[in-house]
Amino acid sequence: MKKxxxxxxxxxxCGVCLNGTxxxxxxxxxxxxxxxxxxxxTLPSSFEGYGYKMDKSNSGYLGGTVGLGSNTxxxxxxxxxxxxxxxxxxxxxxxxxxxxxxxxxYVGYIKADADTEIGGxxxxxxxxxxxxxxxxxxxxxxxxxxxxxxxxxxxxIGISKPILNNLEVNLSYYDNKFRDAIGRDGDIDASGVNMxxxxxx
Numbered sequence: 004m005k006k007x008x009x010x011x012x013x014x015x016x017c018g019v020c021l022n023g024t025x026x027x028x029x030x031x032x033x034x035x036x037x038x039x040x041x042x043x044x045t046l047p048s049s050f051e052g053y054g055y056k057m058d059k060s061n062s063g064y065l066g067g068t069v070g071l072g073s074n075t076x077x078x079x080x081x082x083x084x085x086x087x088x089x090x091x092x093x094x095x096x097x098x099x100x101x102x103x104x105x106x107x108x109y110v111g112y113i114k115a116d117a118d119t120e121i122g123g124x125x126x127x128x129x130x131x132x133x134x135x136x137x138x139x140x141x142x143x144x145x146x147x148x149x150x151x152x153x154x155x156x157x158x159x160i161g162i163s164k165p166i167l168n169n170l171e172v173n174l175s176y177y178d179n180k181f182r183d184a185i186g187r188d189g190d191i192d193a194s195g196v197n198m199x200x201x202x203x204x
Contacts, residue, residue, distance in 0.1 A: 030070060030076060030203065032070065032101075033070040033071065033073075033076040033099070035070055035071055035072035037069070037070035037076075037204070038068070038070070038203070038204040039067065039068045039203045039204075040067045040202045040204075041064070041065065041066045041067065041173070041199060041200070042063075042064070042065050043063065043064055043199015044063050044064075044197070044198055044199065045062040045063055045064055045082065045196075045197055046195050046197075062083045062085045062090075063083055064080065064081060064197060064199065066078065066080035066081060067079055074100055075098065075099065075100050075101075076098075076099045076101075077096070077098060078095075078097045078098075078099055078111075079096050079097075080093075080094075080095050081093070082179070084179075084191075084193040089117065089185070089191075091115055091116065091118070091181065091191055092116045093113065093114065093115045093116070093181070094113070094114045095111055095112065095113040095114070096111050096112050097109040097110065097111030097112075097130075097132075099134070105135055105136050105137060106133065106134075106135045107133070107135075108133055109131065109132055109134065109150075110129070111129070111131075112127065112128075112129060112130070113127065113128060113130045115154065115181040115191075117181070117185050126154040126155075126181060126182070127154070128152040128153030128154040128155065129152060129153060130150050130151060130153075130155060132148065132150030132151060134146070134148045135147055142164075143163060143164040144162065145160075145161075145162055146161055146163065146175075147160040147161075148160075154183060155179065155180065155181050155182065156180045156182075157177070157179040157180070158177070158178055159175050159176065159177040159197070161174055161175025161197070162175070163201065169202060169203045170200060170201070170202055171200065171201040172198075172199075172200055172201075173200065173201055174197070175196070176194075176196055177193075177195065177197055178193075178194040179192070179193050180192045180193075
């Protein structure tokens with residue numbers, strides 16, 4: 004099933020990338036001084052590690068993107084995935100470069116800090132990835148993100164809808180895997196739905 008979701012996300016992201024009229028989401032351009040702030044809740048449909056599923060509960064995320072000019076931007080994101088038997092906090096900082104409308108590449112640092120009943124490990128690594136988006140006029144923006152790191156594999160696909168001039172509502176499906184983050188060389192895999200808001204300045 005996870006392979007099916009990954010294939011769907013990859014296909015959607017590729018489809019998005021082929022459309023030249025797209026704009027980066029949530030920040031529409033990387034001109035210096037432009038800012039987007041993201042916040043929301045995470046509803047994990049699956050939170051598991053070391054061969055067993057942990058009872059899940061709602062979690063949250065927070066992040067922001069700052070335009071630096073010359074098609075570059077700096078992005079930070081914090082995620083917390085919580086279950087009754089454990090939790091994992093992740094922090095990432097990425098330098099983004101928009102090399103065509105609607106398509107950006109990024110490279111950065113990601114850190115995962117796990118704490119469970121059977122122990123947890125701190126894992127950090129360099130990561131790289133792609134972010135793409137496509138505006139469907141009068142409806143919403145479809146966007147996707149795929150990232151690969153030395154100790155992580157992440158993807159997310161979602162939609163954004165403006166509700167005010169500088170405020171958007173977001174809905175997405177994500178799957179994030181962190182290798183060797185629990186026990187002795189055990190992986191943690193969190194997947195589910197993100198719901199939140201993006202405020203732009």
